[in-house]
Amino acid sequence: xxxxxxxxxxxxxxxxxxxxxxxxxxxxxxxxxxxxxxxxxxxxxxxxxxxxxxxxxxxxxxxxxxxxxxxxxxxxxxxxxxxxxxxxxxxxxxxxxxxxxxxxxxxxx
Amino acid sequence: xxxxxxxxxxxxxxxxxxxxxxxxxxxxxxxxxxxxxxxxxxxxxxxxxxxxxxxxxxxxxxxxxxxxxxxxxxxxxxxxxxxxxxxxxxxxxxxxxxxxxxxxxxxxxxxxxxxx
Numbered sequence: 001x002x003x004x005x006x007x008x009x010x011x012x013x014x015x016x017x018x019x020x021x022x023x024x025x026x027x028x029x030x031x032x033x034x035x036x037x038x039x040x041x042x043x044x045x046x047x048x049x050x051x052x053x054x055x056x057x058x059x060x061x062x063x064x065x066x067x068x069x070x071x072x073x074x075x076x077x078x079x080x081x082x083x084x085x086x087x088x089x090x091x092x093x094x095x096x097x098x099x100x101x102x103x104x105x106x107x108x109x
Numbered sequence: 110x111x112x113x114x115x116x117x118x119x120x121x122x123x124x125x126x127x128x129x130x131x132x133x134x135x136x137x138x139x140x141x142x143x144x145x146x147x148x149x150x151x152x153x154x155x156x157x158x159x160x161x162x163x164x165x166x167x168x169x170x171x172x173x174x175x176x177x178x179x180x181x182x183x184x185x186x187x188x189x190x191x192x193x194x195x196x197x198x199x200x201x202x203x204x205x206x207x208x209x210x211x212x213x214x215x216x217x218x219x220x221x222x223x224x225x
Contacts, residue, residue: 031212033212033213033214035216040221041218041219042202042217042218042219043202043204043216044216045110045213045214045215088152088153090214092212096143096158097143097155097212097214098155099152099153099154100152101152102151102152104150
């Protein structure tokens with residue numbers, strides 16, 4: 001069974017700071033996705049990572065994938081309040097997407 | 110990406126009643142749709158895979174007689190929670206995979222069910 005672990009689960013950070021969220025998974029996969037969820041809302045697709053070494057950037061967020069280490073990172077640069085949300089990574093098992101537990105990010109002034 | 114719409118956005122019902130949630134793929138013909146459930150402050154759990162014109166595939170532990178899924182057309186899948194109980198209260202989200210090469214899922218707005 002594919003297991004997906006995110007850490008940290010909760011993160012409070014000041015505006016302007018940098019931080020990284022980690023996503024580890026237990027079995028081989030070369031497809032990994034990052035989603036954002038605002039309170040009471042559904043999921044919004046952020047990044048699709050489809051190969052080892054893939055790196056995608058959008059604004060203050062950058063995601064990378066190391067399939068050999070079974071690790072993906074979501075790096076936040078110079079955080080702003082608008083980034084406060086829950087971030088999920090999801091790994092394609094070949095049958096369905098398995099989601100991590102999510103990282104609740106709160107960016108404070 | 111694909112545009113997915115769910116209805117209703119939220120519903121409150123009495124214990125023992127049945128509730129139907131619709132999921133529509135507005136700009137894409139989806140032979141497969143996925144139904145997820147999310148409890149407060151938890152992750153998404155796949156309930157079932159809805160297949161157009163055939164029976165849904167349920168995940169282990171999901172009662173198929175309680176959560177009826179119908180995928181009668183390429184743009185509509187429905188989830189009916191039968192004889193709902195308070196423990197069925199949750200956020201139900203459907204999704205479609207438009208990208209055959211990417212496997213990326215696009216999610217509906219979600220339907221929040223509260224069973225009294």
